[in-house]
Amino acid sequence: xxxxxxxxxxxxxxxxxxxxxxxxxxxxxxxxxxxxxxxxxxxxxxxxxxxxxxxxxxxxxxxxxxxxxxxxxxxxxxxxxxxxxxxxxxxxxxxxxxxxxxxxxxxxxxxxxxx
Amino acid sequence: xxxxxxxxxxxxxxxxxxxxxxxxxxxxxxxxxxxxxxxxxxxxxxxxxxxxxxxxxxxxxxxxxxxxxxxxxxxxxxxxxxxxxxxxxxxxxxxxxxxxxxxxxxxxxx
Numbered sequence: 001x002x003x004x005x006x007x008x009x010x011x012x013x014x015x016x017x018x019x020x021x022x023x024x025x026x027x028x029x030x031x032x033x034x035x036x037x038x039x040x041x042x043x044x045x046x047x048x049x050x051x052x053x054x055x056x057x058x059x060x061x062x063x064x065x066x067x068x069x070x071x072x073x074x075x076x077x078x079x080x081x082x083x084x085x086x087x088x089x090x091x092x093x094x095x096x097x098x099x100x101x102x103x104x105x106x107x108x109x110x111x112x113x114x115x
Numbered sequence: 116x117x118x119x120x121x122x123x124x125x126x127x128x129x130x131x132x133x134x135x136x137x138x139x140x141x142x143x144x145x146x147x148x149x150x151x152x153x154x155x156x157x158x159x160x161x162x163x164x165x166x167x168x169x170x171x172x173x174x175x176x177x178x179x180x181x182x183x184x185x186x187x188x189x190x191x192x193x194x195x196x197x198x199x200x201x202x203x204x205x206x207x208x209x210x211x212x213x214x215x216x217x218x219x220x221x222x223x224x225x
Contacts, residue, residue, distance in 0.1 A: 042217035043159070043202070056212060090158055094213070102206070103149060104213055106158035 003027045004107035006091050012113045013081065021076040021110045023091030032074040033104065034066060035090040043090070049074060050096050081114045088112075116141060119205050121216035128223055132193045136219045138203030139185045148179055150188045151202040153218065159202055162188075193223045 004025045013019050025032060034046040048056035049068040063085075065077040074091055088111050092104040121138045128134050140148075148165035163170065165177040165186050176189040186205075190197055203216035 043215050045212075045215075048212060088156070102147070103161050103164070104204075106160070109158050111156075 003105050004091060004093055006089075006107035006110050008110055009108065010111050010113075012115065013078070014115055015081060015083070017078075017081075019078045021078065021089055021091075021112075023074040023076075023107055025072055025074075025091075025093035025105070025107075027093055027095075027105060029093040029095045029105075030071050031094045031096045032068060032071075033092040033094075034074065034076050035092065036087045037090060037109075038087040047076075078112075081112075083114050086112055086114045117217075118142060118214045119203055119216040121201075121203050121219050123217060123219060125220040125222055128193055128221070130193055130195060130223055130225055132223075133189065133191050134193060134221060135190075136188045136201055136203075136221075137185055138187070138205075138216055139183075140203075140205045140214075141184070142205065142207045142214075143184060145184075145205045145207045147206040148177075148186050149204040149206075150175075150177055150186075151204055151215075153200045153202060155199075159215075162201070190221075193221075195223050195225065197221060198223045 007022045031050045033048050036044045046060045047066045052068050067075040088109045090109045091107040094104040095102045119140050150162040151159040152162045153159040163172050165179045169178040174191045178187045200218040200220045202218045206213045
């Protein structure tokens with residue numbers, strides 16, 4: 001399935017590095033999301049973009065900086081991360097309609113390890 | 116209280132068993148409901164939507180009870196391949212978002 005793609009699939013970085021995660025959706029959706037999932041833990045919603053505007057920021061530390069240049073692309077810029085930030089980062093997209101938010105489709109995720 | 120609550124399990128059942136998961140939600144204005152499945156180290160994938168009239172897809176049956184604010188997923192004749200974490204999702208326009216439950220883990224054993 002190639003509806004939502006994420007790169008890279010795996011990333012190892014040091015605490016002083018700067019890196020970016022990329023997400024692209026090919027479904028014509030108007031909303032995109034970043035989630036964090038630590039090992040054997042539930043999904044944690046980080047950011048929501050609707051029509052390229054950030055509509056939700058769930059108290060995420062400033063070392064995570066999202067960017068949504070258009071409705072098909074979403075980035076997560078990473079800077080001076082901590083080892084506890086190691087997790088699976090999932091991107092999702094959906095179609096927001098006046099009558100409600102529809103099904104979210106997830107990318108395969110980026111598995112991040114911070115050393 | 117969480118907006119969406121699920122029994123975390125784990126549920127350990129033998130092949131062929133019938134298993135049911137429940138999920139409760141707190142926002143009475145919620146409009147649409149889904150079950151997702153997440154395999155280990157993989158992304159969540161949509162399993163089925165949940166309709167007011169209830170809906171069935173093969174061995175899977177989903178039901179919605181708006182009065183009591185819960186949804187359920189019934190799996191009949193469990194297969195080994197059904198082992199996964201099942202996530203309940205509730206969409207609410209007034210909240211402007213989808214809310215995922217923490218998931219219920221199912222292990223089907225031979």
